[in-house]
Amino acid sequence: MIVVFLGPPGAGKGTQAKKLSDYFEWRHLSTGDLLRNEVKNKTELGLLANEFMRKGDLVPDSIIINMISNILENQNSGIVLDGFPRTIDQAKSLRLSLEEISKKIDKVLFLDVEESNITSRLSQRGRKDDDPEVILNRLRTYGELTQPLISFYQKEGLIEKIDGNGTEENVFNNLLKVVA
Ligand code: ADP
Numbered sequence: 599m600i601v602v603f604l605g606p607p608g609a610g611k612g613t614q615a616k617k618l619s620d621y622f623e624w625r626h627l628s629t630g631d632l633l634r635n636e637v638k639n640k641t642e643l644g645l646l647a648n649e650f651m652r653k654g655d656l657v658p659d660s661i662i663i664n665m666i667s668n669i670l671e672n673q674n675s676g677i678v679l680d681g682f683p684r685t686i687d688q689a690k691s692l693r694l695s696l697e698e699i700s701k702k703i704d705k706v707l708f709l710d711v712e713e714s715n716i717t718s719r720l721s722q723r724g725r726k727d728d729d730p731e732v733i734l735n736r737l738r739t740y741g742e743l744t745q746p747l748i749s750f751y752q753k754e755g756l757i758e759k760i761d762g763n764g765t766e767e768n769v770f771n772n773l774l775k776v777v778a
Contacts, residue, residue, distance in 0.1 A: 599622070599624065599676040599677075599704050599777075600676065600677045600679070600696070600701060600702070600703050600704050601618070601676075601677070601678050601679070601703070601704060601705045601706070601707055601777065602679045602682075602683070602703055602705070602706045602707065602751075603615050603678065603679065603680045603681075603706075603707050603709065604706055604707065604708045604709070604744070604747055604748065604751070604757075605708060605709030605710070605711065605762065606711065606716055606737060606740045606744075607716070607720060607733070607736045607737060607740060608711070608715075608716040608717070608719040608720040608723075608733075609709040609710075609711040609716065609762050610709060610711070610719070610762055610766070610769060611680050611681065611709055612628060612630070612631075612680055612681075613766060614707075614709065614762075614766075614769055614770060614773060615628065615678045615679075615680035616680075617766075617770050617773075618678055618770075618773060618774075618777065619676075619678040621774075622676055622777075623675065623676075624675055624676030624677060624678050625673055625675055625676065625677050625678065626678050626680060627666070627669060627673075627677055627678065627679050627680065627682070628680040628681050629662055629665070629666065629680070629681040629682040629684075630680070630681045631680075632665060632666075633647045633651060633657060633665075634651075637651070643661065643665070646661065647661065651727055652726065652727060652732070653732065653735060654727055654731075654732040654733070654734075654735035654736040654739060655735065655739060656684060656685065656739055656743060659685055659687045659688055659691070662682065662684075662688060663688060663691045666682055666692075667691075667695050670692075670695050670696070670699070671695070671698075671699060679692075683747065684743065684744045684747075685743045685744065685747075686743075686746060686747065686750060689747055689750055689751075703751075703756055704756075705756060705758055705776070705777065706747075706751040706756040706757050706758065707758050707760055707773060707776065707777075708748060708757050708758065708759045708760065709760055709762035709769070710759050710760065710761060710762055710763075711762040711763055712763055715762075715763055716737070717733070720733050721733070758776045760772050760773055760776060
């Protein structure tokens with residue numbers, strides 16, 4: 599099973615993706631976490647990526663695709679993709695990588711959250727890229743580059759829209775109904 603989480607920053611993708619992967623014992627693959635780990639370890643990739651992340655810009659597609667394709671090829675269990683793909687080009691590249699290993703996306707879970715909830719969740723979190731100006735840029739970037747993925751995947755009949763406004767437990771129950 600391969601599921602993709604889609605939704606604006608602050609929608610709770612990370613939290614729900616972790617819960618879902620724990621529940622089914624699937625691999626949780628968060629490009630944000632992978633990148634933050636590279637930054638923490640001051641690797642070449644991390645130093646480069648951080649220039650984009652601290653401004654709320656996307657890290658270039660080539661870097662992300664490189665980072666993720668090795669992991670995908672060597673993964674046999676279920677996978678929960680969290681924060682990837684984030685652009686149409688990433689989605690096309692993901693499709694090719696999966697085709698090469700005779701796999702495909704089973705579901706794209708779109709976490710739909712009201713805008714007032716997004717900003718209040720983000721401002722409570724306190725991550726480095728969660729200061730107000732950077733948040734604004736991340737939301738703008740989401741609208742421009744990531745939101746188009748909803749219709750991209752809708753055309754393939756893969757989108758499952760999930761109400762992400764409730765409590766953590768509520769949202770998780772909605773998710774399970776769709777995935778099970
Ligand atoms: P959020 O969903 O809250 O914005 P993430 O942890 O998914 O947070 O991502 C944090 C940052 O990492 C993004 O703002 C971006 O700079 C970078 N990033 C993560 N995933 C990708 C990706 N697939 N493509 C490009 N940049 C990414």
